[in-house]
Amino acid sequence: MLQNNISPTLDELFGRILARQPDQPALIDPPDKLRVTGQPPRRLTFAQADRAVSALAGHFFEAGLPPNSVIAVQLPNTVELALTVLAAFRAGLIVALLPQLWRQAELTVALNRTGARAIVAMGRIDGVDHADLAMNAAAEAFSIRHVCGFGSDLPEGMIPLDVVACDLNADSFRLAVQDSRRPAVVTFEASGSGFLAVPRTHVNLIAAGLAIFLESGLPQGATILSALAPSSFAGLASSFVMWLLSGGTLAMHHPFDETMMMQQIETERCETLIAPAPLALRMAEADVLSSAQSLRHVVGLWRTPEQVGSSALWPQNGIRMTDVYLFGEAGLFGIRRADDGSAAPVMPGPYRAPPEVPASSTAGEIILTPKGTLGLRGPMVPVAAYAVTDRPVDPLAALAPPDYVDTGYAARIDRATGGIAITAPPSGVLAVGGYRFLADDLQEWARRLGPNAMLTALPDRLSGHRLAGRTDDNARAREALAELGLNPLMVEAFRDRSVPG
Known part of the structure; x- marks a missing residue:
């Protein structure tokens, strides 16, 4: 581009x-x-x-x-x-x-x-x-x-x-x-x-x-x-x-x-x-x-x-x-969006901007990887930042590193449209609005609060997930997480459910 x-x-x-x-x-x-x-x-x-x-x-x-x-x-x-x-x-x-x-x-x-x-x-x-x-x-x-x-x-x-x-x-x-x-x-x-x-x-x-x-x-x-x-x-x-x-x-x-x-x-x-x-x-x-x-x-x-x-x-x-x-x-x-207001299909291969102009510049490429995940490459994609550094030293596997980033999103080809259907987010990563957490981090912070503490992510249509927590003393848990310097999404997961909001 x-x-x-x-x-x-x-x-x-x-x-x-x-x-x-x-x-x-x-x-x-x-x-x-x-x-x-x-x-x-x-x-x-x-x-x-x-x-x-x-x-x-x-x-x-x-x-x-x-x-x-x-x-x-x-x-x-x-x-x-x-x-x-x-x-x-x-x-x-x-x-x-x-x-x-x-x-x-x-x-x-x-x-x-x-x-x-x-x-x-x-x-x-x-x-x-x-x-x-x-x-x-x-x-x-x-x-x-x-x-x-x-x-x-x-x-x-x-x-x-x-x-x-x-x-x-x-x-x-x-x-x-x-x-x-x-x-x-x-x-x-x-x-x-x-x-x-x-x-x-x-x-x-x-x-x-x-x-x-x-x-x-x-x-x-x-x-x-x-x-x-x-x-x-x-x-x-x-x-x-x-x-x-x-x-x-x-x-x-x-x-x-x-x-x-x-x-x-x-x-x-x-x-x-x-x-x-x-x-x-x-x-x-x-x-x-x-x-x-x-x-x-x-x-x-x-x-x-x-x-x-x-x-x-x-x-x-x-x-x-x-x-x-x-x-x-x-x-x-x-x-x-299509003229009827529906989401247009995601087609694999190069995508152009604007799409209706055949000679328009290639904005990037959408790939279905061998692992059944969606990959991206193009002038905006920082491949080096996502490069795997622990590739096996194996002459049979000594191929050039991929020139795309594997997003980790599960995907498949839709036989009816030929487009790519994105089916699930990356495993181990939770999205709460514009913020992403490692699932392991949630459990680690919960363990710091004691044996009876629980911190989990629940599906949410608007934000992807929402956090919910429970301990023997939610107010003390909020204070402890705030003192540890954690963000409000984790702190407010332990809010009193009897209070609206």
């Missing part, structure tokens, strides 16, 4: 838009940002965003962060996240995206795994002191030299970035040479073989964004509402990268308030909604989306791709839906 020697970086894509339309709206905060972070919502043009990005990039450079070093970012879906990511790219840094629900245990592992030199956090998000979490995690990561934050009442030792980002007199900053083939981001994967840090280049990210952008038929200059926190490969590609490819406006929604979401769509006249597919289907079935006069496209992300084939029909309301199949951090592909 992309030729490396002519591909721009994501910051260069931003620069091209800036040159064409400096005064057009670029980034719009969630209207409820004051409730979420304590900071007022902001609206930035491309020129305003560029000044903030240059100021932040200059700060990172002057702080002594060398090019190609890792900067970890844990921020909500607000303009600060987009500005920080662009600033890191402009300063030649690699962004490690940290999910918002991660607490000290996961943060510490990620920081040590990547050798991050800096971390950027928000002071508070939904009442949780993320600045304190970042400080504590940084104290356990010997590589961290800089702890930075947005928001008020930051702890001592955390460098405030709000003043930096608001410095309208900051000098323009841009590296003399940018290379789209070098790593841009690192995301994290819970796979059957353990906890993986998965690096991707600018080329990989742009290829993924193009695959969704062209398949869904988004117009240039679109106003996009993203209800996804871009803390994963798919979240970044489907929101941040699609925004840069369209050259339009990115409106951000802090997940999930359906009433607020509809107000944003109507107020900003959004043509495109990017959201979890089960949520979009539920809103469509309730006839909520049809009231949005400007909405023409819905891009629905499936973190449980085995459920797409059995999903409800998309209503015929003048809005087109594109299903985006996600396979952890390995890769993705998008397929527009």
